[in-house]
Amino acid sequence: MKGVSKMAKVTREMVEKSGVNVEQLVELLVKNAAAELTTYYYYTILRVNLIGLEGEGIKEIAETARIEDRNHFEAIVPRIYELGGKLPENMKNFHDISACPPASLPKDPTDIKAMLTVLVNAERCAVRGYTHICNLTAGKDHRTYDLALSILNEEIEHESWFSEFLGEGPSGHFLRRGETSPFVSKFLK
């Protein structure tokens, strides 16, 4: 990687020595950071359109997922820089390299099932992405693993919330009580 900062030299060296391809890992982290920030944006539009008797019932969890996705972005960014990477300077490029497709508003926003399908698919993409990063870093890059696992825990809960509303079965989860990001908050302090 050209122009790698010497700031966290040993951090990067330890990860390289563990056998992880750091350039690939950083690229994956950037793509997932893009997915989080773009999802935050698209969820804003979804949340605004969750109205009416059915929509209002989903608005609260859509908002929690939206805020937690933004938190995930904030938590990932320092790790990208620690490993010698950086965010793209161009926001449009950043959007287009996202690890997940845009969570676009359905053609009919009053179709609550279509809205929930967009939401649950976005969460499922995230669950796959962080499982992938956990698999790549387990027992090797402890800090990235811890971060990816913390985010994964929250993405799994997001998936379960929307899945339940789609009638796919009970998850046993409750809505957040109190503050958001119970798993990721340690990376935000």
Place this chain on the structure above:
Amino acid sequence: MEKRRFRKKELEQYNGKDGASAFISYKGKIYDVSSSFLWQNGNHQVLHNAGVDLTHSLGQAPHGEELLERFPVVGTLQEN
């Protein structure tokens, strides 16, 4: 209609780069993944490239083969 049969060398041309379509092979079938947001420029989640047989890679992926079913099958991979 009979599906086209691809040799590995032919498949390599469909790598999704410079305007080429992005085809991948899985268990002998060739899928056209060009329309996927997650296969832009013939690359998928950093680690996988189009134009190759991904049969062995999918086993380690965080998803199953059901995700391939949404893409059209454009042919079969010919054994060398």
